[in-house]
Amino acid sequence: MEFVVASSVGLLTAAGVYLMLRMRTFPVVIGLALLAYAVNVFLFASGRLTLNQPPVQIYEGPWSDPLPQALALTAIVIAFGMTALTVILALASYLTSGTDALDMENASPEVDQTTDTPTKTGEGA
Amino acid sequence: MLSHWIVAPIILPSLMAPLIVLAARYDMTLQRILSLGATVALVGISILLTVAAAGGTVEVYELGSWPAPFGIVMVLDRLSALMLLMTSLLALAVLVYVVGTDWDRRGAHFHALYQFQLMGLTGAMLTGDLFNLFVFFEILLIASYGLMVHGGGKLRMQAGVQYVIYNLAGSTLFVFALATLYGVTGTLNMADMAIRAQSLPEADMALLRTGAAMLLVVFAVKGALLPLHFWLPNTYVHAPAPVAALFAIMTKVGAYAIIRVYTLVFGPDAAVTGSMPGDWIMPVAVITMVVGMIGVLAGGNLARVVAFAAIGSMGTMFIAVAAFTPESTLAALYYMVHSTFAAAVLFLIVDMVQSRRGTCGLQVLPPIAQTGLIASLFFAGAIAMAGMPPLSGFLGKLLVLDSVREQGGVAWIWGAILIASLIAIVGLARAGSQIFWKAHADETTDPDGTMAAIPAQPVALPVAAVLGLLALIVAMTVAAGPVTDYMQATAGQLYDSSAYIGAVMGH
Numbered sequence: 144m145e146f147v148v149a150s151s152v153g154l155l156t157a158a159g160v161y162l163m164l165r166m167r168t169f170p171v172v173i174g175l176a177l178l179a180y181a182v183n184v185f186l187f188a189s190g191r192l193t194l195n196q197p198p199v200q201i202y203e204g205p206w207s208d209p210l211p212q213a214l215a216l217t218a219i220v221i222a223f224g225m226t227a228l229t230v231i232l233a234l235a236s237y238l239t240s241g242t243d244a245l246d247m248e249n250a251s252p253e254v255d256q257t258t259d260t261p262t263k264t265g266e267g268a
Numbered sequence: 269m270l271s272h273w274i275v276a277p278i279i280l281p282s283l284m285a286p287l288i289v290l291a292a293r294y295d296m297t298l299q300r301i302l303s304l305g306a307t308v309a310l311v312g313i314s315i316l317l318t319v320a321a322a323g324g325t326v327e328v329y330e331l332g333s334w335p336a337p338f339g340i341v342m343v344l345d346r347l348s349a350l351m352l353l354m355t356s357l358l359a360l361a362v363l364v365y366v367v368g369t370d371w372d373r374r375g376a377h378f379h380a381l382y383q384f385q386l387m388g389l390t391g392a393m394l395t396g397d398l399f400n401l402f403v404f405f406e407i408l409l410i411a412s413y414g415l416m417v418h419g420g421g422k423l424r425m426q427a428g429v430q431y432v433i434y435n436l437a438g439s440t441l442f443v444f445a446l447a448t449l450y451g452v453t454g455t456l457n458m459a460d461m462a463i464r465a466q467s468l469p470e471a472d473m474a475l476l477r478t479g480a481a482m483l484l485v486v487f488a489v490k491g492a493l494l495p496l497h498f499w500l501p502n503t504y505v506h507a508p509a510p511v512a513a514l515f516a517i518m519t520k521v522g523a524y525a526i527i528r529v530y531t532l533v534f535g536p537d538a539a540v541t542g543s544m545p546g547d548w549i550m551p552v553a554v555i556t557m558v559v560g561m562i563g564v565l566a567g568g569n570l571a572r573v574v575a576f577a578a579i580g581s582m583g584t585m586f587i588a589v590a591a592f593t594p595e596s597t598l599a600a601l602y603y604m605v606h607s608t609f610a611a612a613v614l615f616l617i618v619d620m621v622q623s624r625r626g627t628c629g630l631q632v633l634p635p636i637a638q639t640g641l642i643a644s645l646f647f648a649g650a651i652a653m654a655g656m657p658p659l660s661g662f663l664g665k666l667l668v669l670d671s672v673r674e675q676g677g678v679a680w681i682w683g684a685i686l687i688a689s690l691i692a693i694v695g696l697a698r699a700g701s702q703i704f705w706k707a708h709a710d711e712t713t714d715p716d717g718t719m720a721a722i723p724a725q726p727v728a729l730p731v732a733a734v735l736g737l738l739a740l741i742v743a744m745t746v747a748a749g750p751v752t753d754y755m756q757a758t759a760g761q762l763y764d765s766s767a768y769i770g771a772v773m774g775h
Contacts, residue, residue, distance in 0.1 A: 163437065168429065175436050182443045189451035211450065214399055218443055221406050225436055228413060232432055235417075236425040245433070247426050247502060 148188050155181035168233035168243045175229065179222035187215045273320075274329040274344045276313050277352055277390040280306055285383035300367050303379035307360045310386065314349070314356040321349035322754060324761065326771035328396070336396070336772045337457035343396035345768060346758035347601075351393040351524055354605050355517055357740060358612055359386055361733045362514045365616050368729025369623070371510050374419040381418070385411035385514070392521055396772055398449065399456045401525065402442050405490075409435050412518065415511045416503060427506035434499040438489040445486060448479035459772035462533045462765060465540055473540050480534045480541050484548065487529070490522025492582050493549070494556040501563070504575035509619030512571070516611040519582050520604055527589060527597065531762040532769075536592045549590035550675070554684045557583025561688040564695030570621055570628040573699045574614040577653050580692060581607035584655075584685060588668045591675055597759040599667035602752060606652070606660045606744055613649040613737045616730070617642060621703060623725050630699060635707040638727060643704035645734050650696040652741050655689050660744040665689065667752075 155177050162174025190208030198209035237243045284306040292298040320327065321344050329342040363382065365371075372378040388408025395401050417428040450456055452475045453464040468476060485496070492500045500519070504512045526545070534541040560580025567573035585607060588600035622628040624636035636642065648659070655661035665685065672681050744751055761767065 163433075171433055175433065175440075178437070178440045182440050182447070186443055186447040189447040191451075210456075211447070214446075214450075217399075217403065221403075221439075225406075225410070225432075225439075228410070229429070229432055229436065232413070232417065232425070232429050235420075236429045239420070239422045239425050245426075245430060247423070247430065 144192055144194075148184060148192060152181050152185045152188070155184070166245045168237065168245060171245060172226065172229050172233060176222075176226050179218075179226065183215050183218055183222070186218055187211055271327060271329050273313060273317060274327055274342050274394065275331070277310055277317070277356075278342070278387055278394065280310060280313070281383040281387040281390070285380045285387065288380045288383065289377060296373060299379045300372070303382060304360075304363060304367065306383060307356065307363050307386070310356040310390075311353075311360050314352040317344055318349040318353045320344070321346050322757070324757065324767075326761075326768050328771050335774060337455050337460035340400050341396040341457065341772055342394045343768065343772060344394065346754065346761050347524070347528065348393050350601065350605070350755070350758060351520075352390060354520075354608060355386070355389050355393070358517055358608060358737070359514065361736045361740075362510050362612065362616070364736070365513070365619075365730050365733035366510045368726055368733065369510070369619070370726075371419075371508055371619075374508075377414070378418055381411050381414040382514075385415060387411075389517060389521065393524060396459060397457050398461070398529075399446055402439070402446060405442065405521075406439060408518070408521070409439070412511075412515065415514070416507045418508050418511060424506045424508075427502040431499055431503045434489070438486055441482060441489075442486045445479050445482035448475060448482065452476045452479065457772065458529065458533050459769040462535075462538075462769055463773070465533060465538060468540065476540050477544070481544070481548075483529060484526070484545055487522045487525045488549075488552070490519065491526065491586065492519045492522070492556070492579055493552050493586060494559055494583075495552075497556065497579055500579055501572060501575045504578065504615070505569075505571040509571065509615050509622060512575075512618075513612040513615035516578060516608050516615065519578065520608055523582070523585060523589060523600070523604060526586075527600070527762065530592070531597070532765050535763070535765060543592075546590045546592045549586055550681075553583050553586035553590050554681060555583070556580070556586065557688050558684055559583075561691040561695065564692050565698070567695070567699070569630055570699055570703060571615075571618045573695060574611065574618055574653075577614065577692060577696070578607075578611045580688060581611065581653065584665065584668060584688070587681060587685070588671055591672050593671065593674070594756070594759040594763050596668075596671035597762060598752060598755045599664070599671040601755045601758060602660075602667055602744075603664035606664045606741065609737050609741050609744075610649060610652040610661060613645070613734055613741070614653055616734050616737070617646045617649055620645075620725070620730060620734075624722060625703075626722055628703075630702040632702065632706045632709075635704075637724060639704060639707065641727075641731065643700070645731070645738070646700055646704065648738055649734075650700060652738075654693045654696055656693065658745065660741050660748065663745060663748055 159174045159178035159181060162170045165171060190211035193207040196205055196207040198207050200206060284302060288299050288302050292302055327344040331340045385408055388404050388411055391404035392401055395404060413432050416431055417424055452472050453461050455461050455464060465476060489496045530545040557580050560576050560583050563576025564573050567576055585600050585603045588596045618628055620642050625633055652659040652661045655665040669682060669685060672678055
């Protein structure tokens with residue numbers, strides 16, 4: 144079981160890192176999701192791999208460690224929310240700039256003048 | 269009684285933010301009143317907590333009264349109190365600027381995001397638990413993603429996507445590091461981990477060292493140490509300039525985390541890491557400073573010049589951090605507070621210039637409105653940032669130079685600091701003369717008439733905010749004695765971690 148868990152963490156991480164280096168938003172988002180899966184499994188495994196053990200100490204030992212399970216839940220929620228946010232941001236960026244490339248090489252070094260010159264105030268809110 | 273105030277800097281913004289969204293969504297005046305009121309209250313609470321912490325006792329707040337290491341603890345010591353006070357003062361000045369320039373009207377929910385940002389910052393500075401530190405990092409990052417793209421626009425969105433993805437990768441590494449540390453020590457409470465790291469079997473040492481090194485990389489990403497600084501320039505240039513001024517604190521959170529973890533858990537005398545953190549940070553800190561200051565000279569517009577000045581100042585600060593002695597930590601803390609305020613002043617001035625010129629490029633254009641006033645403010649800010657007398661940047665650099673006297677390769681470090689300072693002076697002087705001085709020589713060039721079309725900008729509140737920050741820098745210079753006394757006590761407390769561990773673990 145250790146081998147399966149360890150190799151799956153390794154495989155997910157490798158795939159995630161590879162996709163993150165693709166420099167386009169869609170592969171990068173998928174890569175981030177894979178990395179999040181990898182880290183959740185890794186976090187879960189940090190409490191040692193046990194089968195069919197109670198997590199509560201009122202029973203006789205040995206127990207499984209409940210804390211990494213709680214931590215993994217927290218990490219899953221955060222990763223899920225962040226993936227959703229990245230998708231929305233990437234979409235907004237694609238729609239305003241017309242490209243899904245992450246690189247800003249061709250962008251003008253100037254601050255975006257269309258939004259930062261206050262020609263009129265009082266809108267929005 | 270005091271113990272409940274420790275958690276107040278986190279509770280107050282976390283209640284205010286949803287209140288602003290739910291109750292004041294359509295009323296900008298009410299939003300401003302609530303946001304300013306909460307931030308003023310935060311300054312008040314921070315002063316109260318700083319006074320309490322100055323006595324030297326480490327105060328602990330156990331959430332839900334669960335004793336450490338089973339529950340999460342908030343810990344108030346001199347370092348946390350100092351960071352809190354710095355954050356709240358900066359936040360108040362930036363907020364006054366934002367209200368004065370109507371930046372908050374250019375997109376939705378500015379004030380709510382701002383309060384969530386403050387909640388994340390104060391939480392990260394108060395927590396005594398590593399996983400909780402991760403959670404507060406995420407809170408402050410999520411709020412910062414919203415603030416970063418506030419107002420929208422093509423370049424800002426693109427820069428925002430880069431910023432988010434870079435930091436998500438950093439956060440993933442953070443969790444890997446935490447899982448490794450938990451797997452080895454079986455705890456995430458910093459004080460408890462410090463105890464357990466000492467009595468670890470030899471076989472587990474390598475794994476713990478790996479976790480400590482990964483954690484160092486994560487904090488170096490936040491602290492913008494070379495070569496992990498790539499998120500910073502585009503973020504600071506394309507974020508709304510007042511938000512960039514607030515972000516001056518973000519890199520310092522990374523520095524705070526390094527100082528906290530590598531004095532408390534993996535201190536200089538911890539067998540597991542030994543001098544590893546210092547040995548790693550010192551060379552990259554020197555390179556960060558040099559590259560940052562060269563960037564000041566090379567930056568094509570004022571925002572980029574200031575962003576690289578911020579990177580350079582982080583390098584200077586990390587040189588002092590890397591020495592890991594009480595004297596050098598004193599220097600690092602003094603320079604950290606100073607450079608936060610100086611960078612914020614310069615970013616606010618970038619916004620003033622930008623809003624009056626229509627661009628912050630360094631090309632020659634006619635004089636801007638209120639050019640004399642803004643030029644004087646820039647002059648003061650640039651003196652502070654470059655570290656020239658009479659302002660506190662000079663004292664800070666002197667302290668840094670003095671504190672690394674005992675280090676190996678001191679000649680290289682001193683040479684690098686002095687040359688980098690000179691480059692920074694030249695770079696800032698060049699930017700200032702291009703924008704403020706040459707304008708008078710060439711009154712007629714306004715090629716497409718964009719500047720004539722810009723309406724008059726508000727002056728009173730924005731200038732008051734910048735003057736407030738400059739007043740803090742002046743106060744740090746004039747009251748350098750008491751301030752360094754407090755920071756010396758802070759450094760002493762950091763390197764005598766038994767009081768912290770005793771207070772948290774209850775013995």
